[in-house]
Structures are given as C-alpha cells and as structure tokens.
Amino acid sequence: MNKNINLLEDESIDDLQLDNLLLIQKKQGFRFGVDAVLLSNFANVKNRHRVIDLCTGTGIVPFLIYGKYKPKEIIGVEIQEDMVEMANRSSKYNEVENIVKFINADLKDTGFLKSLGTFDVLTVNPPYKLNNSGILNPDDKLAIARHEILCNLEDVIRASRRLLKDNGRMYIVHRPERLIDIFELMRKYKIEPKRVQMIHPKVNKAPNIVLVEGQRDGGAYLKWEAPLYVYNEDGTYTKEINKIYGREE
Incomplete structure (x- = not known):
C-alpha cells in the first residue's frame, strides 16, 4: 500500500473492511452510506468484466466492486x-x-x-431528489450529490444505454417512489427491467431504498427478490446486512 498520499486537513481515511481497501473522504460533507454498499452487493460482476460507475462521488462503489469481484477494469465518472x-x-x-x-x-x-467504449456492467447511485424547489445553490456540493441539479434520472438512463454493450447489465439504487419513473425510462431507452429488490429500514416499516437491475435489449421478464431488512428491532444490523458488510461468517 502506498503510504505517501497526503491528506488535506478536512479529509479522513476510512477502512472499508474489505480486502484491506481504504477510502479518502471529507470529514464534513458527502460520505457514503448503506445504499452504496447494497448496490455493490446487488451487482453481478465477473472478473472478466469491464465496469463503469456513474455519479461515482468519492469512488466507494468502484472500490467495493473491486474488493468483492476483481473485474479487469473499473471506471468511475463524476462531475465534481x-x-x-x-x-x-x-x-x-x-x-x-x-x-x-x-x-x-x-x-x-x-x-x-463514445470515447469510453462499451461496458459489461454499469452501476449508478444517482441524486435521488427532484430539483423542483428552485432555491438550491448549484455550487452546493451536498445539494449536487442529493438533488437532480446537474443530471436527472433520464440523463443517467440515456447515458447507460450508450455505455452498455449488447445485453450488458445496469444496476441502480434509488428511492421506491421513483420506481415507475425508472421502469418507464429504462423501457424508453431499451433497457429491460430484470430484477428488483426492496430495502426496508426494519420489519413493518415501508421500504426506503430500491435496487433495480436492467439489461440492454433484454427480453421481458422481471424477478422480484425477497425484501431485505437493514435493522433489527433493537437497532442492530440484521444478519443479512452483516453478511453483506462481511461481518457474518
């Protein structure tokens, strides 16, 4: 590991607890959450694959995918x-x-x-919130990460169509209330929804995260995965989440 990388005063290095990988993040500002971890686990990646991650932020999804699957190449694209x-x-x-x-x-x-070529797998954790308030600062980095200021859902899915090779797979994490939008836009750009999983904070709570897999020019067949619960009633992580984090044998 290269020990000669200098950190800025407002930065920290966080242990991903996966294959000895570390990630530089801001101490205050946008930091990765469980949605990125769930997305990297949901994606089906092989070591022969070429992978691209859109809206990559500080690169958490590419690093998690590298640690889990060791694909031959991963490119992260970020506007900031x-x-x-x-x-x-x-x-x-x-x-x-x-x-x-x-x-x-x-x-x-x-x-x-076009200059990037095509990819076997595309992942994306896009801004979730509609930019319809009219009061957001376009230079606010947290707002850019969370709101559709510099790109929207259609921009993401249109780009995915261009970047995926024939039958390539797209994996997106988003909010359940946008699921119909995701399905409609995927079909508009000929990416067929193939698999869906709802993520619930805990049992008896409504889902607050959805994972969707789509296939470029795929046939019509949708598989609905069993729901995943993040927390037990006592506030601890469930066995399934601990397994995803690598804490459960």
Missing part, C-alpha cells in the same frame, strides 16, 4: 472535480490505479461517452 481528485488519490493509496480509475466528466456529454 474535487471528488474525482480525491478518488484517484484513493486508487493510488490502495495501489490499484491501473484497474480502478476516475474521470471528471459530465455524463450528458455524448462525445465523452
């Missing part, structure tokens, strides 16, 4: 330059910069998308 710089320092720190790479770019740039 400081996050990309941080993610590339994480790659160097973990000595995986030849495999896990990050690019500062706009996923709405079709010329850029």
Whole structure:
C-alpha cells in the first residue's frame, strides 16, 4: 500500500473492511452510506468484466466492486472535480490505479461517452431528489450529490444505454417512489427491467431504498427478490446486512 498520499486537513481515511481497501473522504460533507454498499452487493460482476460507475462521488462503489469481484477494469465518472481528485488519490493509496480509475466528466456529454467504449456492467447511485424547489445553490456540493441539479434520472438512463454493450447489465439504487419513473425510462431507452429488490429500514416499516437491475435489449421478464431488512428491532444490523458488510461468517 502506498503510504505517501497526503491528506488535506478536512479529509479522513476510512477502512472499508474489505480486502484491506481504504477510502479518502471529507470529514464534513458527502460520505457514503448503506445504499452504496447494497448496490455493490446487488451487482453481478465477473472478473472478466469491464465496469463503469456513474455519479461515482468519492469512488466507494468502484472500490467495493473491486474488493468483492476483481473485474479487469473499473471506471468511475463524476462531475465534481474535487471528488474525482480525491478518488484517484484513493486508487493510488490502495495501489490499484491501473484497474480502478476516475474521470471528471459530465455524463450528458455524448462525445465523452463514445470515447469510453462499451461496458459489461454499469452501476449508478444517482441524486435521488427532484430539483423542483428552485432555491438550491448549484455550487452546493451536498445539494449536487442529493438533488437532480446537474443530471436527472433520464440523463443517467440515456447515458447507460450508450455505455452498455449488447445485453450488458445496469444496476441502480434509488428511492421506491421513483420506481415507475425508472421502469418507464429504462423501457424508453431499451433497457429491460430484470430484477428488483426492496430495502426496508426494519420489519413493518415501508421500504426506503430500491435496487433495480436492467439489461440492454433484454427480453421481458422481471424477478422480484425477497425484501431485505437493514435493522433489527433493537437497532442492530440484521444478519443479512452483516453478511453483506462481511461481518457474518
């Protein structure tokens, strides 16, 4: 591991508890959550695959996918330059910069998308919230990560269509209230929904996260996975979540 990567005063290094991987993040600001962990676990990735992660932030999903599956290449795309710089320092720190790479770019740039070629697997944890308030600061980094300011759901799915190879798979994590939008846009861009899983905070609570798998030019067949519960009644993680985090044998 490269020990010569300097941290800024407002940064920390967090142990991903997976294959000795570490991630540089801001102490205050956007930090990864359980949705990124669930997305990396939901994706079906093989070691021969070429993988791309859109809206990658500080690179958490690519690092988790690398730690779990060791694909031949993973590219993360992020519009916020400081996050990309941080993610590339994480790659160097973990000595995986030849495999896990990050690019500062706009996923709405079709010329850029074409330059990347096509991928077996695409993952995305996009901004969840509709940008309909009219009062958000477009330079607010947290707002950009959480609200559809610089890209929306259709931008993400349109880009996914361009980036996936024939029969390639897309994996997205989002909010359940956007599920119909996800299905409609996937079909609009000929990415067929194939698998869905609802994530509940705990038993008897409504789901607050949904995972969807789509296949480029796939046939119509949808599999509904068993629901996943994050917390037990006492507030501890469930056995299933601990297993995903690698804490359960």
